[in-house]
Amino acid sequence: MIDVRNIHKTFYVPHKVRALVDVSAAVRAGEVVVVIGPSGSGKSTLLRCLNRLETANQGHIYIDGIDILDKKTDINKVRAEVGMVFQSFNLFPHKTVLDNITLAQRVVRRRSREEAHAKAMALLEKVGIKDKINVYPDQLSGGQQQRVAIARALAMEPKIMLFDEPTSALDPEMIGEVLDVMKKLAREVADRVIFMDEGQIVEEGTPEHFFINPINERTKLFLSQIL
Amino acid sequence: MDASSELVRIRREPSFYLWAGVFLLLLAAVVGGLYLATLEIDYVWRWYRVPQYFVSHRQIEVRADIKGEVDAIRTEGGATAVVVKGRDEEAVYAVGKSALKVAKGDTVYPGDLLAAHAEWQPGILMEGLWLTLKVSVIAILFGIVIGFITGIARLSSNPALKWTAMTYIELIRGSPLLVQIMIWYFVLGTLINTLLAQQGIGQVPAIWFGVGSLATFAGAYVAEIVRAGIQSIHRGQTEAARSLGMNYFQCMRCVILPQAFRRIIPPLAGQFISLIKDSSLLGIIAIRELTKATREVVTTSLAPFELWFICAVLYLALTFTLSMLLQYLERRLLVS
Numbered sequence: 001m002i003d004v005r006n007i008h009k010t011f012y013v014p015h016k017v018r019a020l021v022d023v024s025a026a027v028r029a030g031e032v033v034v035v036i037g038p039s040g041s042g043k044s045t046l047l048r049c050l051n052r053l054e055t056a057n058q059g060h061i062y063i064d065g066i067d068i069l070d071k072k073t074d075i076n077k078v079r080a081e082v083g084m085v086f087q088s089f090n091l092f093p094h095k096t097v098l099d100n101i102t103l104a105q106r107v108v109r110r111r112s113r114e115e116a117h118a119k120a121m122a123l124l125e126k127v128g129i130k131d132k133i134n135v136y137p138d139q140l141s142g143g144q145q146q147r148v149a150i151a152r153a154l155a156m157e158p159k160i161m162l163f164d165e166p167t168s169a170l171d172p173e174m175i176g177e178v179l180d181v182m183k184k185l186a187r188e189v190a191d192r193v194i195f196m197d198e199g200q201i202v203e204e205g206t207p208e209h210f211f212i213n214p215i216n217e218r219t220k221l222f223l224s225q226i227l
Numbered sequence: 228m229d230a231s232s233e234l235v236r237i238r239r240e241p242s243f244y245l246w247a248g249v250f251l252l253l254l255a256a257v258v259g260g261l262y263l264a265t266l267e268i269d270y271v272w273r274w275y276r277v278p279q280y281f282v283s284h285r286q287i288e289v290r291a292d293i294k295g296e297v298d299a300i301r302t303e304g305g306a307t308a309v310v311v312k313g314r315d316e317e318a319v320y321a322v323g324k325s326a327l328k329v330a331k332g333d334t335v336y337p338g339d340l341l342a343a344h345a346e347w348q349p350g351i352l353m354e355g356l357w358l359t360l361k362v363s364v365i366a367i368l369f370g371i372v373i374g375f376i377t378g379i380a381r382l383s384s385n386p387a388l389k390w391t392a393m394t395y396i397e398l399i400r401g402s403p404l405l406v407q408i409m410i411w412y413f414v415l416g417t418l419i420n421t422l423l424a425q426q427g428i429g430q431v432p433a434i435w436f437g438v439g440s441l442a443t444f445a446g447a448y449v450a451e452i453v454r455a456g457i458q459s460i461h462r463g464q465t466e467a468a469r470s471l472g473m474n475y476f477q478c479m480r481c482v483i484l485p486q487a488f489r490r491i492i493p494p495l496a497g498q499f500i501s502l503i504k505d506s507s508l509l510g511i512i513a514i515r516e517l518t519k520a521t522r523e524v525v526t527t528s529l530a531p532f533e534l535w536f537i538c539a540v541l542y543l544a545l546t547f548t549l550s551m552l553l554q555y556l557e558r559r560l561l562v563s
Contacts, residue, residue: 053466080472090467094485103481104471149467156471 001160002027002050007059009045009199019045020056021199029159032186034207037196038222044087046196047162051075051082064159080108083153087165089145091137091152097124098133101152109156116155123151127181143174147181154185161185195219265532273530277537280350280524289325289342291335293318300331309341352534355520356541362438362516363503363545369442370502371495374449379479381454392450399447404440405508411440412512437509445502452498456491457483489560496553500546507542517541 002025009020019042027033035043048054049061052068052075061068068078092100101123102116111119124130127147129140137145146166153161163182167175193210195203195218203216214220265272295313302308307322309329325342329335349357381392399407416436423430460483468478510519521538525531 051470053470076469076472076474079470082470084467084470086463086467088463090461090463092464092467092482092486094489104468104473107477107481108472152467152471 001029001031001064003060003062004046004050005060005062007049007056007061009042009049009054009056018199020049023059023196023199023201025194025201025204031192032190033192033194034190035194035196036222037202041196042199043196044164045199047084047164050160050162051079051084053084076108080104080156081158082160082162083156083158084162085146085149085153085164085166087169089137089142089149089169091145091149093137096134096136097129097140097148100137100148101155104152105155119155120151123154124148126154126184127151128177141174142170143177146170146174146178150178150181150185195222197222270532272533273528274533276528276530277533280352280528280534282353283348283350284345285348287323287325287344287346288340289320289322291318291320291339291341292337294336295334297329297331297333297335300327311335311341351515351520351524352517352537352541355515355517356545358434358515358520359503359506359517359542360545362434362441362509362514363499363506365438366441366445366502366506367499369438370445370449370499373442373446375453377446377450378453378457381450382457395443396447396450399444400451404444404505405511407444408437408440408508408512411436415439416512433512434514437506437512437514441502441506441509444505445498448498448501449495452491452494453487455494456487459490460486489557492553492557492560496550499549499553503545503549504542 004023004025007020007023008018011017011019023042023046025033025046035046037043045054049056050063050068052061056069059069063078063082066073066078068075092103095103098117098120101120102113105111105116105119106113109116121130121133124133127150129144129147132140132144132148137148140148146169150166166182167178170178190207192204193207194201195210195214195216197218203210203214203219210219211223214223289309291311293311293313293316295311295316295318297309298312298317299310300307301310307327309320309322309327311318311320320341322342324346325344327342328340329342335341377392377395380388381396383389383392412433416431416433420430464482464486465478468482473481506516507518509516510522513519515523517538521534525534528534
């Protein structure tokens with residue numbers, strides 16, 4: 001489903017930072033992969049490269065077999081299949097919750113008003129804020145906003161969902177409600193954990209292996225700091 | 228938010244009334260001082276002369292210009308005409324709405340009144356005001372279109388678009404409007420009208436060069452306002468829209484511009500108020516807008532003080548209305 005081959009990403013502004021260095025990874029359909037690592041290790045950049053919000057400088061990224069770094073690829077088609085949830089929600093503040101969720105369905109998927117509405121209602125029920133459809137985002141709590149953001153991404157019926165630190169901007173008491181929604185989408189436990197540091201994948205494996213018997217020294221150091 | 232809709236009686240401090248009084252006193256001093264000064268130079272205020280330049284009740288007259296006899300009074304399809312037959316010439320005078328002053332068989336001499344009626348006519352100031360309004364509104368509309376296109380092009384990563392926009396903005400903002408009006412009229416105007424004449428097509432009237440100059444001038448400033456407005460929208464909005472598969476135009480139309488639009492209304496209002504005032508420069512290319520009209524009236528009226536004040540007040544009325552209109556629009560957008 002996702003096949004990343006030897007990508008490099010270097011930022012030059014405001015100064016040169018090698019955000020990703022020769023990163024390769026593959027994710028199968030249905031797999032839940034968690035990327036962890038200290039801040040600045042390239043987790044977000046890797047995620048953002050997957051829907052080309054950032055363009056990798058080198059290497060290849062295949063999404064569902066399509067080379068997204070190829071100039072001829074219609075990136076908007078690929079992005080419609082890759083949902084993304086941001087750390088800061090990024091809901092559209094001038095649109096109601098309902099309109100936030102129906103907008104892309106209508107302009108990108110060309111669904112009818114009724115169809116988009118029905119889809120939105122089903123998803124809002126799933127994320128537990130069905131009663132807020134006509135409210136503007138700034139009247140919602142952070143947790144509610146993030147659940148709307150998840151519903152907005154899901155409404156496109158994407159094949160892949162990317163979550164970029166979806167709970168890090170939330171108060172502790174709101175993290176639970178967002179995590180509950182995410183658990184409904186996937187199993188509680190990740191199939192695989194990838195540890196990144198300084199733009200590279202240092203170690204990857206099953207959660208059991210990773211948290212109990214890490215091999216790499218940097219992984220051990222990181223885990224000893226957070227656990 | 229709700230507190231503002233509640234009726235609150237504000238208790239003012241005594242010093243508030245003191246300073247309000249000082250303000251009124253200052254105002255009276257300025258107006259009174261000005262008035263006393265005009266008395267000092269024996270200026271005679273003639274406000275009664277002003278209304279005629281807004282509307283006048285004018286006599287419309289039809290006069291003969293040959294000597295002869297009224298041969299016939301014809302009525303065809305509701306239009307009346309007087310036929311005057313001279314010794315070896317004949318003239319037909321259309322009467323229009325005027326009442327006849329002659330009958331068949333009357334002898335008339337050149338200059339004799341054939342028919343007359345009184346009519347309310349807009350005065351020169353009214354016409355000037357109307358022209359100012361017309362020129363400003365058209366220029367504002369074009370300015371918005373030019374400004375939005377240029378503002379978006381300015382943010383493009385395509386060098387052709389970006390540099391074209393930058394060059395345009397810098398050229399316009401870097402030279403005086405007066406000079407630009409001259410260039411529009413005397414350079415572009417001459418070129419275009421000469422070329423059109425060579426092709427045997429009609430001429431473009433001066434007013435369109437005036438509109439062109441104002442629109443391109445305002446467009447450059449609007450472009451910068453639009454650019455700033457778009458840039459003020461957080462990058463996450465674009466990313467969210469694009470991550471959902473929207474293309475650049477869908478993202479702009481549905482997500483960025485609606486948000487940017489609310490923020491740019493106040494600076495746009497300022498720009499358009501400037502444009503209305505700048506239209507006063509168009510007098511130099513023989514467009515009789517409000518200022519030019521006032522200047523013409525002043526030369527014949529013997530009331531320059533009154534007229535220039537009236538002129539200023541008329542501009543104020545236009546700009547104030549526009550300002551109110553945009554404030555209303557802004558509030559409407561904030562509510563929705």
